[in-house]
Amino acid sequence: MPKPATSPFSEILKGNVKNELQELDAPVHRWWRFVLAYPPHLVSQYLEEFGCEGPKCVVFDPFSGTGTTLVEAKRRGCHAVGMEALDFCHLASTVKTTWDTPIATLETAAEELLEKIASDFARYGFFSAGGSLFETHRNAARPVACALALPAAQEKLLGKGYISPRPLQKLLVIQQHVLALPPGPVADFFRFALGSAAIPSSNVGFGPEIYRKKAKADEDVWACFTDQVEMMLTDLRDVQTRPYGPSRVHHCDSRDLTSLGKLKIDAVITSPPYPNEKNYGRITRIENLITNCIQDGADLKRLKKRLLRSNSQNMYQGDEDDLFVTKFASVQKVADEIEQRRLDLGKTSGWERMYAKVTRHYFGGMYRHLLTLKPLLNRGARCAYVVGDQMSFLMVHIRTGELLAELADEIGFKVEKIDLWRERWATASKVTIREEVVVLQNR
Ligand SMILES: C[S@@+](CC[C@H](N)C(=O)[O-])C[C@H]1O[C@@H](n2cnc3c(N)ncnc32)[C@H](O)[C@@H]1O
Structure with missing residues (x-):
């Protein structure tokens, strides 16, 4: 040739x-x-x-x-x-x-969803002081302990230190409400936002391989998620103005x-x-886990088998x-x-x-x-x-x-x-x- x-x-x-x-x-x-x-x-x-x-x-x-x-x-x-x-x-x-999802539909869904998440965040004392656009939300006077945890099979796949326990619990609170949405484009919108927000909430860095940065004890997960949703809505309003x-x-x-x-x-x-x-299953592990795309080792294997054999x-x-x-x-x-x-x-x-x-x-x-x-x-x-x-x-x-x-x-x-x-x-x-x-x- x-x-x-x-x-x-x-x-x-x-x-x-x-x-x-x-x-x-x-x-x-x-x-x-x-x-x-x-x-x-x-x-x-x-x-x-x-x-x-x-x-x-x-x-x-x-x-x-x-x-x-x-x-x-x-x-x-x-x-x-x-x-x-x-x-x-x-x-x-x-x-x-x-x-093509109407902005008004997404805005209404976002309001309802954030209200539910905010109520749990307040109950568990998960709001960070200051810095958030949503200053109207305050922690309860006597917060209760959150018992949410990643199922054992997912925790094993996540590995130690990639997300600190407190930010992980906050993500799980959001996850609970997002996964309860009826299936469809609106649920997908928020599930994707959750997966994206999981990265700034975590301790991972890319260089270009995924690695663990110094663990942070806490993170303003509320801000990570709401900023992500706000950014997506802003961009959608923009793209919807053109063919x-x-x-x-x-x-x-x-x-x-x-x-x-x-x-x-x-x-x-x-x-x-x-x-x-390069291992794509590993690079996207946190997003796949937090959005429940992968629930256990069998899921991971099923997913990896569909990939081109490149590693x-x-x-x-x-x-x-x-x-x-x-x-x-x-x-x-x-x-x-x-x-x-x-x-x-x-x-x-x-x-x-x-x-x-x-x-x-x-x-x-x-x-x-x-x-x-x-x-x-x-x-x-x-x-x-x-x-x-x-x-x-x-x-x-x-x-x-x-x-x-x-x-x-x-x-x-x-x-x-x-x-x-x-x-x-x-x-x-x-x-x-x-x-x-x-x-x-x-x-
Ligand atoms: C180099 S990345 C593509 C990046 C893309 N151009 C972008 O800008 O985001 C390769 C992608 O191929 C996907 N992939 C690997 N094997 C595949 C297969 N057999 N069928 C479909 N997708 C596959 C990986 O999951 C990964 O997302």
Whole structure:
């Protein structure tokens, strides 16, 4: 396969760092982000390049995460269709693209909900003194002890120290009232707000892996939740003043797109997981637990099994994605190199033994995804896959973009180009790690 030229467009993308920072505060996007989300401007530049405009243009993001592509596509009036396997990410993508709930309905529901929560907060003496917009609420003169606790199975999954006991109880009070709402978009709105508010209420930091910061004894959880709700209402009031496109987010595994039925897609803009040790189940653990998306270990396993095999903690007996890439010498070569490096270094842990397998399963999973996508694409449809080179597996360089382009080419896509999005110098290994956008066209 001829190596596609890197387009000059990449320079624009690369130089946009300032813009990227400002965009984290952009309406709707700011409702919830995670470290592995890409910036909205990256999406909007490809929507522009692909000529996506209006409701007849179907834009699909098969790995929708925090919903960046969907929000941008919807803002341009396109028909935004997403797919996401992780429960809280699916909830986030859905709520961030549900713009047609009447504001008055949400305001009334918010008033009723906050009144109930406030009454419990007062009873338990949970209000912090000062600083809150809701100064009208005061703790009871003789607060009673709160007996709410995370069920044992969830506590085990949460791990020690990620949320201090008092903020956790406050979150559980909110949870009780939110989960009592009748199912539907209004309940989803507040459940998502609760999941988002759990992060500032907790002791977690991201760097980019999730870690425990110094535990804080208490936190103004009331303010975290009400600020979140207020911000969401403010942004909704704003987006509702302009036209926007329809949207739908499927809660499925993108290695099998049968749930899309006969949908015809004009553009794909997406960022799948990369073959590295990033663990999406772990990164979003608090949100998934506090919103009851995960209730026990079995739930977590069910959820993780739907994910692309991209890290060594997410491999299962019976996995067969590797069979799809036995014919690709380049994939086999890099996986063999990883295994050989492991043997040379005498690494014997269970995780390290998985690295070569993960690599095969990862590319096999992406192959399956592209295979099931192709028939759903309109002729000439264009796809942008944002992927990064990786060296997480014993420093062996995995050129993700190049390998993905090779799989796509074999399936029958035209590989238009591979844009360089950004790059960093890896000092230890003395190589440049590229994050690229593989641009494909359906022939
Ligand atoms: C790199 S993130 C996407 C980030 C997204 N572009 C954004 O801006 O938020 C990859 C997402 O793919 C999801 N995912 C992983 N495997 C999946 C699968 N087989 N099907 C659907 N979603 C999957 C992960 O849960 C994660 O949210």
